[in-house]
Amino acid sequence: MRNNRKIMIAGNWKEHFTVAQASIYLHRLEEAVQNRQSIEVVLLPNVLTLQPLSVQLDRRKFRLGAQDGYFEDAGAYTGEVSMAMLRDLVHYVLVGHSERRHVFNENDDVAAKKMQAAVRNGIMPILCVGETLQERLAGETNQILHNQLSAGLMNLTAREVSASVIAYEPVWAIGTGEFAKPDQVARATDFIRKQVEHLFGARAATHVRILYGGSVDDHNAGSFLSLDGCDGALVGGASLNYHKFAGIVETAYRVHQERITRR
Ligand code: 13P
Numbered sequence: 001m002r003n004n005r006k007i008m009i010a011g012n013w014k015e016h017f018t019v020a021q022a023s024i025y026l027h028r029l030e031e032a033v034q035n036r037q038s039i040e041v042v043l044l045p046n047v048l049t050l051q052p053l054s055v056q057l058d059r060r061k062f063r064l065g066a067q068d069g070y071f072e073d074a075g076a077y078t079g080e081v082s083m084a085m086l087r088d089l090v091h092y093v094l095v096g097h098s099e100r101r102h103v104f105n106e107n108d109d110v111a112a113k114k115m116q117a118a119v120r121n122g123i124m125p126i127l128c129v130g131e132t133l134q135e136r137l138a139g140e141t142n143q144i145l146h147n148q149l150s151a152g153l154m155n156l157t158a159r160e161v162s163a164s165v166i167a168y169e170p171v172w173a174i175g176t177g178e179f180a181k182p183d184q185v186a187r188a189t190d191f192i193r194k195q196v197e198h199l200f201g202a203r204a205a206t207h208v209r210i211l212y213g214g215s216v217d218d219h220n221a222g223s224f225l226s227l228d229g230c231d232g233a234l235v236g237g238a239s240l241n242y243h244k245f246a247g248i249v250e251t252a253y254r255v256h257q258e259r260i261t262r263r
Helices: 019-032 047-056 098-102 108-120 133-137 141-152 158-162 182-200 202-207 221-225 242-262
Strands: 007-012 039-044 062-066 092-095 124-129 165-168 209-213 232-235
Touching: 007 209, 007 242, 019 047, 019 242, 039 092, 039 242, 047 062, 092 108, 108 124, 108 141, 124 141, 133 141, 141 182, 158 182, 158 202, 165 182, 182 202, 182 209, 182 221, 221 232, 221 242, 232 242
Parallel strands: 007 039, 007 232, 039 062, 062 092, 092 124, 124 165, 165 209, 209 232
Antiparallel strands: none
């Protein structure tokens, strides 16, 4: 089957920007980022800024995503914001980001419930998977990816998996400046797609988008985006700099144009 997957560039702002700062930043970003219909650009600001940004946002250029969402739609869960509350605001939600797993001790069971809650509420989940340095050095990368994928996707149908996004984010590459080598990314994204095929069939494997995340910037983005099995980037630090983020979107557009001319 032909690869028609749309390249996604997603900016995870993490715990940065107040509402006022986010508004100013978005204004600059909208000037810097070209309108490229063939690239899907997603912004993932903190939950407090989602509402004001949704009003300000140029919907021809950007889509919104949440960094997290709770799996119970409503109830006595102090401090939580549910997928049901996010559904009218966002297209996407991150699930199982390594910072949720490692700083907040969220396990695969929680990720599975959040995946299910996201699709139940019509939000497309971006499931984050990836090994720690210790796990890589111990030769456990594939085992970790297998465990996180099979648990995270457990409650979804093949159709729901097809519409989902998986982000390969090796923990050792996040926020360290030490990005994975393209061949490491290629091996991991190929393995992930094979796992999806094994669990959900060829159609789901052909449609699911697999991103790379971990110290992506405007200089290295091209080396990941030009890999056949890599459908985009999940960008942390560099998404807080509008020059760099706009540069990554332009790189994605160039890669897309090259793919079209090769067909
Ligand atoms: P950095 O791009 O800062 O390494 O962060 C990656 C990430 O965690 C995106 O979700």
